[in-house]
Amino acid sequence: MQNDGAGVPVEATAGAACAEVLKGALSGKQFKKTVACKCGDRLLDLTARVPDDCTELAPVLLDSEEGLDILRHSAAHIMATAVKRLFPDVKVTIGPAIEHGFYYDFDTPRPFTPEDLDAIEAEMRKVVAEDLPFSCQIASKDDAKTMFAAMNETYKLELMDSIGADEFSIYRNGDFMDLCRGPHLPRTGMLKAFKLTSVAGAYWRGDEHGPRLQRIYGAAFGEEKELKAYLDRIEEAKRRDHRVLGKQLDLFSFHEDAGAGMVIWHPKGALVRTILEDFERKEHLKRGYHIVQGPILLKRDLWETSGHYDNYRENMYFTEVDGQAYGVKPMNCLSHMLIYKSRLRSYRDLPLRMFELGVVHRHEKSGVLHGLLRVRQFTQDDAHLLCRPDQLQAEILGVVKFVQDVMDLFGFEYEIELSTRPEKSIGSDEDWERATSALRQALDTLDRPYEINEGDGAFYGPKIDIKLKDALDRRWQCATIQCDFTLPERFDLSYIDEHGEKKRPVMLHRVVLGAIERFIGVLIEHYAGAFPVWLAPVQARVLTVTDAHNEFAEDVVRTLSNHGLRVEADLRNEKLGFKVREAQMEKIPYMLVVGDKEVEARGVNVRLRGGENLGFMTLEDAAALVVKACQEPFERGGMRYFFATPCPV
Incomplete structure (x- = not known):
């Protein structure tokens, strides 16, 4: 078990050998585990001499973080x-x-x-x-x-x-x-x-x-x-490497002919992301967001106004159209601010929550590209919330609750960090202090610990980062909430308050899943490719023993499809054991075997991808089994289900 810091300090005399001081004060077992020492916040070699201004030394033990x-x-x-x-x-x-x-x-x-x-x-x-x-x-x-x-x-x-x-x-x-x-x-x-x-x-x-x-x-x-x-x-x-499983499950590929960091989605992978995106749209609508969409190209002038050109252009792509310079968007916020400015806003209109599954491009160096986890084109579940200052706390907590619901749905534990002003930033000290205080106060109302991540905020504002923990206890940055007083000022956003006076709104930038590509990569590795039933591209496969069972197998597919399930049949003239093994390799949740007895009884023999055999079920019972498996994660996450039928085709 690791400790967080050094051991108990002992008295020390300036000029004495650090090792001798500690050796005389510690047990033999403790001294054997001592690798260095500390005087206040200063780390020292055991071979060093005690500094003149040092009166105490603390041992640094091998099992501590330091x-x-x-x-x-x-x-x-x-x-x-x-x-x-x-x-x-x-x-x-x-x-x-x-x-x-x-x-x-x-x-x-x-x-x-x-x-x-x-x-x-x-x-x-x-x-x-x-x-x-x-x-x-x-x-x-x-x-x-x-x-x-x-x-x-x-x-x-x-x-x-x-x-x-x-x-x-x-x-x-x-x-x-x-x-x-x-x-x-x-x-x-x-x-x-x-x-x-x-x-x-x-x-x-x-x-x-x-x-x-x-x-x-x-x-x-x-x-x-x-x-x-x-x-x-x-x-x-x-x-669990998502690059290997992505190929094995026929989800996606990369091609140098298309360009490094550009994902090509195959039918099953595109279906997984479509299900995720549909889920997000419905959940955002349920929470009072408006779905919007902006262009991929915007004039460079806008990126100069926002500060991206001065502070982020090394990560952007630029082009020229009719002699006018344009930037390919790395973020979605500019279009959302233009939507806000499109008409006069009243204090009664706020908060205004705009959501976009926006395709963005960032110039990542080739050496850091890594499958779905680090790409150059990706889709963000991006939202911008513009609100009055008195609404800020409630809006931050609303986003945190949304993120908590989604983490519970996927079964992720998570950690929270508050990231403060970086060296390269825009905006006044006062605005940064207001934004940081707002995020800190919101976090303080939660019954959860959080860490301070000094200097890692966005260039326009501090942020809350929520890092999920996967099945291997690895941390992944997905959700983030950024508080921004600066861009509303730069774009002269305003609303009319109850006294008829013009006031400046506050903006929250936030994502829940983050980059859809990256989140799918994390999901593949977290589940080792065995997606939860509601998200699996194929939820059940009907396996025939011989060609004589093909007609009934097609009836099974139609029946289960009518329940909103994603089902296919394997009618190849192959041995049943081969078909079962192949379905297991493809991580298909349910295998529905059809032979003479099943045709006669109008049912299926149900096997799970983990190898368990559930035995004979009627078609209605088999459909109910799969539907229930789709519903359970949403009930656990407190969301119920978001589709009229819980498992959309």
């Missing part, structure tokens, strides 16, 4: 040590700790192979067995540059120039040295549980026009059992 971060950062250095031993001509760049592990980027003449990874991991184990000390020295910029220049580590020279400090800390373990803030493990032997997991391409400093690097990823934990549990989850994630 302790694991140090362990993983040290693992990155150990990996770089191994790489340099095996491939002396490779240049090192940066190697941080990340969630669950670490990575390091290398400039290498050729890509690393799986065999290289095996060799590097074996060499890492040698470095660990050597139990080398991590030592730190402070060097002037000139001295540090001389050291790294002698090793031809040009990336380190560039880093020092960009940082601009007068001196740098340099960490050594064995023959390897690295530019680093630290702290690190006292010795390499403290790294016990680690595994190299993959290699991928990367760009120096994320610039796709810069040098192409090789990034090696690894996992590291305090104990072997934790590492094993993580690696088991990784294997399960591979089994």
Whole structure:
């Protein structure tokens, strides 16, 4: 079990060795688990001396978040040590700790192979067995540059120039040295549980026009059992990979001829997204939203007015029509503001809630594109709510309740974050404070914890981010609520209050599912391709034993289709076992077997995709079974059902 921080502080004398101070105050078992120490908020190596202004030291234990971060950062250095031993001509760049592990980027003449990874991991184990000390020295910029220049580590020279400090800390373990803030493990032997997991391409400093690097990823934990549990989850994630299942289930594909990051939806995948979109339209109408639609191209002047051109244009596409510059929309808000401005608004007209399943385009770098999870064209379930300031709290809470209902429907747990003003932003300090306070006050009324995510708001306003947790306990950003006083000001939006005076409305930007493409990718991995019955593109397949049963099988399809179910028949001249296995591979919820007995009794033998056999049922009972399975998630989510028939064709 991880702790959140350091252990209990102990008294310390300036100039004393940190390790000696803690060794004298802690039990042997505690000291053995100590990887560093803290003086206030400052992290220090155990090999450091107690600073002059420090009167207390707190141990940083291996099972704390900070302790694991140090362990993983040290693992990155150990990996770089191994790489340099095996491939002396490779240049090192940066190697941080990340969630669950670490990575390091290398400039290498050729890509690393799986065999290289095996060799590097074996060499890492040698470095660990050597139990080398991590030592730190402070060097002037000139001295540090001389050291790294002698090793031809040009990336380190560039880093020092960009940082601009007068001196740098340099960490050594064995023959390897690295530019680093630290702290690190006292010795390499403290790294016990680690595994190299993959290699991928990367760009120096994320610039796709810069040098192409090789990034090696690894996992590291305090104990072997934790590492094993993580690696088991990784294997399960591979089994659930939406890119593999998307092909297996014939849902979608990507084609270089069409362009990177552009999804081609096949019939079954298009049906899944149509069902989701129909669900969203009906649920929004039920909650007082108006369905609207805006163009994909808008004049550049509008994007300049909104601030997108100055703050977001690197993510946009532009074109020219009749000599006029246009921007391809990355967001849907501009059209919604023009709808608001199309006539005079009264305080009685508010709140005005506009919803659009809007197709947007964003210029994502090719290196970050990833199946449905990161694409260049996608559809957002985007809405903009314009309201009076006194309505703001109720509107925020209404959106949160909507999101909660949807998360319950899909069975997702979720976490909430409040993201504050980023460095690059528009609007006054006063407006940002008003917007942030409004979101915070709304969250404070909920009986749920939330985290503050400093500096991660949109450029025009702070936001509430709701991150769902899937079956593998992974977090996915989907729903967001952004509070915006700035764009209504920039577009001169107004309403007439009860005293006949012109006032400025407040705007909420929000999505519930987020990008439909991304949400479907998350659903595929969450359900391992076995969609809930209401969302499955094919809910039941009728399987015949011989050709003699084909006519009755078609009657079964018609009967169940009349109940609003999505049913098809497999009439091929194949063995029944083959048909069953194929239906199971396609994750079809119900298999309805038709043989001589079923034809005679006017019923079906019902099998589930998990392998369970429910036995004989009449056609009406089989239809009722599937309909009930469609209804149950909506009853659990408090939504009942949104279709006249619960499972639309």
